[in-house]
Amino acid sequence: MDIRPAATLALVRDTRDGIEILLLQRTWDAVFLPGYYVFPGGAVDQLEARGREHAAGPEDTEISHTMSLSEGGVDYMLAAVRECFEEAGVLLAVDTEQRTVSGDHPVHDDREAVFRGELSLAELCQRHELTIPLDRLAYLSHWITPPGPPRRFDTRFFVTTAPENQPVSHDGEETISHVWISPAQALEEHRAGLRLMTLPTIRTLRVLRDFDSVETLMRYAWANPPEPYPSQPWPAIQRGKPVILEPGAPAYDEAAKLDPEGEGTTKAEIIPGEPVEIAAGVIRLTAPNPSVMTGPGTNTYILGHERFTVLDPGPDHAGHLNRILEVTGGKIDSVVVTHTHLDHSPGARVLKEKTGCRIYGRPAPAGASQDQTFAPDEQPEHGDLINTDAGALTALYTPGHASNHLCFVLRDQQLLFSGDHIMQGSTVVINPPDGDMKAYLESLYDLLTEPVRYIAPAHGFLMGHPEAIIDYLITHRLAREHKVARALEKLSPVSLKDLTGNAYGDVPTAIHGIAARSALAHLLKLEADGRAVQNEGLWRATSTT
Numbered sequence: 001m002d003i004r005p006a007a008t009l010a011l012v013r014d015t016r017d018g019i020e021i022l023l024l025q026r027t028w029d030a031v032f033l034p035g036y037y038v039f040p041g042g043a044v045d046q047l048e049a050r051g052r053e054h055a056a057g058p059e060d061t062e063i064s065h066t067m068s069l070s071e072g073g074v075d076y077m078l079a080a081v082r083e084c085f086e087e088a089g090v091l092l093a094v095d096t097e098q099r100t101v102s103g104d105h106p107v108h109d110d111r112e113a114v115f116r117g118e119l120s121l122a123e124l125c126q127r128h129e130l131t132i133p134l135d136r137l138a139y140l141s142h143w144i145t146p147p148g149p150p151r152r153f154d155t156r157f158f159v160t161t162a163p164e165n166q167p168v169s170h171d172g173e174e175t176i177s178h179v180w181i182s183p184a185q186a187l188e189e190h191r192a193g194l195r196l197m198t199l200p201t202i203r204t205l206r207v208l209r210d211f212d213s214v215e216t217l218m219r220y221a222w223a224n225p226p227e228p229y230p231s232q233p234w235p236a237i238q239r240g241k242p243v244i245l246e247p248g249a250p251a252y253d254e255a256a257k258l259d260p261e262g263e264g265t266t267k268a269e270i271i272p273g274e275p276v277e278i279a280a281g282v283i284r285l286t287a288p289n290p291s292v293m294t295g296p297g298t299n300t301y302i303l304g305h306e307r308f309t310v311l312d313p314g315p316d317h318a319g320h321l322n323r324i325l326e327v328t329g330g331k332i333d334s335v336v337v338t339h340t341h342l343d344h345s346p347g348a349r350v351l352k353e354k355t356g357c358r359i360y361g362r363p364a365p366a367g368a369s370q371d372q373t374f375a376p377d378e379q380p381e382h383g384d385l386i387n388t389d390a391g392a393l394t395a396l397y398t399p400g401h402a403s404n405h406l407c408f409v410l411r412d413q414q415l416l417f418s419g420d421h422i423m424q425g426s427t428v429v430i431n432p433p434d435g436d437m438k439a440y441l442e443s444l445y446d447l448l449t450e451p452v453r454y455i456a457p458a459h460g461f462l463m464g465h466p467e468a469i470i471d472y473l474i475t476h477r478l479a480r481e482h483k484v485a486r487a488l489e490k491l492s493p494v495s496l497k498d499l500t501g502n503a504y505g506d507v508p509t510a511i512h513g514i515a516a517r518s519a520l521a522h523l524l525k526l527e528a529d530g531r532a533v534q535n536e537g538l539w540r541a542t543s544t545t
Contacts, residue, residue, distance in 0.1 A: 003144065006153040007080035008041030010140065010204060011090060011162040014214050018182055021208055022162065023195075024087055024170055025177040035482070036196045037179075037186075039204070040084040041155070047120040048075040048082070054125035056094075057135035066139055067156060068228040076156045077134050082121040086114055088178065089169040092137070092160060093130040101130065102165040115171060136160050138221030140207065142228070143200040144247070157204055159221055161214050183209035191445065193481050193529070199471045230256070235264030243268055250424055253464035254278065257454065270296040270461065273323050278462050279413050279454075281305050281390035285323060287314040289343055295425065295459040298343040301417055302327055303410070304389030310357075311336045311393075311408065311417055312458055313347030321350050330355055336386060336393065337361030338419025339402040340371040344458065349373055360386055360395075362404035368434050370402070380406060393417075398447070400440020401428045407447070414453040421447075422469060424460025427476060429514075430521040437477070437521035438528050444474050484522040485531065485541070493538035496520055 011022040023037040052060065052074055064073035085091040089111060093101045101107060107128045113119040125132065137158045145152040170178045181189075183205040189195045190202065197205075211217035233244045236255045242264055245252045251268040258278065259266045267276070272288035281304055286297040300320070301311040308328040313335055314320050324332075324347070332355040337345045340363065348359050358377045364370035380386065380395035387393075391412040398407045398421045408417045420428050421443065430437050448470055455463040463469055480503070487503040488494065494502075496516055503522075504515040523539055526532035533540050 003152045003154050005044040005076065005079075006042060006155040007044055007076040007083065008039045008155055008157045008200075009080035009084045009092075009137070010039045010157065010159040010208065011084065011088070011168075012159060012208065012214050012217060013162045013180070015182075018212050019208065019214055019217065020180045020182055021186070021205070022088060022090075022168060023179050023181060023186060023197075023201075024175040025179075027174060027176050030174070033196075033198060036198060036201075038198065038201055039157070040087045040090075041080060041157075042083040042087070043153070044075055044079040045082070045120070047122065048078045050120060050122035051075075051078040051082075051125065051132065054122055054130065055132045055134050057133055063134070063139075066225045067142070074134065077137050077158060078121055078132060080137070080156075080158045081132055082114065085111060085121075087171050087175050089171075090163060090166045091130075092163060093125065093132055095131075096129050100163050102163075103167050115173075138218055139225050140221050141200070141204055141226045143203075144231075155200065157200065159208075159217065161218065190478065193478050193485070193531075196479055196482055197475070199468060199475050202471050202475065203467070234259075235262055236266050236268040237264060238268040251461045253454070254462035257462060257464065272297050273320070275302075275327055278456060279410070279415055282410070282413070282415065282456070283327060284456070284462075285320075285327060287317055287320040287343070289315055289317065289320075293429075294343055295423070297459070299456070299458050299460075300324060300347075301456060303391075303393075304328075304331075304333075307331050307333045307389045309334045309336060309386070309388040309390070309393070310351060312338055312344045312419065313351055315343050316346040316350060321347050324351065325354065332357045334358045334360060334386065334388070336408060337374065337376070338407065338417070338421075338458065339405040340364035340368075340374045341402060341420065342371055344419070345371045345374045349375075362406065365403055365434055370434075396447070396450070398443035400430060400436055400443050403434050403436065403439075405443075409450055409452060411451075414451050416447070416450065416452040416455045416466065418455050419458045422455055422457055422463075422473065424457050424463055427473065429517070431517045432521050432524055435517075435521055436524070437481075438525040441474060441477060441525075444470050480518070481522050481525065484519060485526060488523070488526070488532055488539060489541045492540040493535075494540075495538060496523070499523075499539060 012019050026033050026036050028034045060074040064071050067073040081092050091101050137160045140159045141157040144154050168178050187205050190197045230247045234255045236243055236245050255266040270286050272286045276284045278284050283302040285300045290297045298314045300314050303309040335348045335351050335357050360378050361376045362379050364372050382397035384395045385392045391410050394409045396407045398405050401420045407421050430440055452466045455466050484503045487499050500512055500516040500519045507515055
């Protein structure tokens with residue numbers, strides 16, 4: 001799939017209560033992001049370069065350098081200006097006397113022609129003798145759509161002060177509504193499931209939220225362009241042969257971290273029983289239990305240099321446990337467990353019998369199909385420290401996938417051991433009653449406040465860009481919740497089975513049984529939020545939905 005260049009323009013304005021930003025709602029009929037609230041923006045047109053002669057400000061070489069491009073940076077800016085005019089009816093332009101275009105300028109009569117592609121931005125500027133002041137835009141962020149969606153974009157985000165005396169009017173086709181809103185309120189409404197937003201929009205809003213005036217925001221944005229997004233292929237080894245990893249490949253972040261010089265020495269595959277040092281004093285050892293649910297197998301992490309802590313010893317598998325004892329030489333002081341699912345904790349009992357180590361974790365809930373034999377010596381509370389030979393581990397209580405789930409942060413290395421709370425390549429199962437969607441989302445939000453640079457999951461490779469990963473998981477879950485809520489509003493009263501068929505129409509019918517468990521988790525969250533109610537096996541939307 002081709003990745004199309006695109007540009008987005010965040011319009012900001014000052015109010016007595018701080019800055020506000022403009023968000024447009026995309027039509028529900030859109031193939032890409034239906035119903036989502038976004039900044040004005042779209043694909044870079046091939047005709048964009050013709051507008052350069054009508055642009056004022058920095059030259060393309062300077063702009064492109066700031067954007068880590070060989071050339072063509074101006075075209076992204078011009079696309080952002082054009083798309084803002086098409087979608088929001090706001091044109092960032094000045095006339096021959098350097099006056100900003102107002103709402104009654106005749107250029108607005110040609111908006112429809114630009115929207116239909118009958119008139120280019122260059123032709124619009126020539127017709128009305130206008131200039132695009134590029135020095136009023138600041139480069140804010142860069143985002144490449146990850147694999148999976150039906151369309152992928154390489155998008156540059158810009159920010160500018162909204163021109164005065166130009167009222168916003170959504171186009172009525174691609175966008176069906178608009179709102180001026182503070183970044184903090186927009187983020188809160190997204191968290192409450194009231195506005196659908198994408199990960200790039202959310203991350204941009206977080207940046208904007210930190211400023212109390214447009215002036216300070218623009219000064220910051222001009223002085224602090226974003227770091228280049230990873231775009232270079234990285235060499236690695238797979239099945240004994242050299243391979244090239246593209247950005248977004250499962251092993252990419254790990255290869256780039258462990259082989260910063262790009263010598264192609266890391267493996268792009270997880271081999272059970274083969275130790276991999278993913279950080280100073282941290283070894284990953286994967287159990288030989290691959291499956292649909294566990295991926296390549298369950299990761300055990302061994303922390304230390306001379307004395308060791310074993311995190312998630314895995315299943316009661318003799319070969320795997322013997323391998324742990326070989327790697328550590330049996331010098332195990334403690335075993336730390338994220339949760340008591342059967343591929344994570346059973347090995348703790350064996351290691352304690354053989355080494356006398358101390359066990360940390362929370363016991364299995366009574367009656368749950370989990371490791372009921374798990375008997376911890378200590379049950380960490382949120383924020384508790386566990387000393388290891390590799391540094392202090394901070395326990396984080398993260399219920400959701402399991403009611404007793406803990407994540408752990410190795411503070412010195414800003415490394416998060418996420419257990420099953422965050423997995424690579426798939427979303428985790430939230431299966432009531434022990435699984436709790438509301439608790440899961442709240443736990444994810446809590447993790448966003450932690451100083452983390454890498455995530456070491458129980459299944460998969462080391463992952464970089466933790467904020468992006470966590471935001472994606474939140475956005476994915478809230479998007480599904482929105483579908484469930486809309487189906488509930490449409491079909492009430494409705495059974496779980498019928499609601500699943502409607503809200504999960506995009507997944508194969510063969511797995512609707514599994515989807516129903518996820519649907520139930522969403523319904524229970526909506527119930528906890530006061531947006532749904534259940535009676536005699538039928539679900540209804542409340543008046544607040």
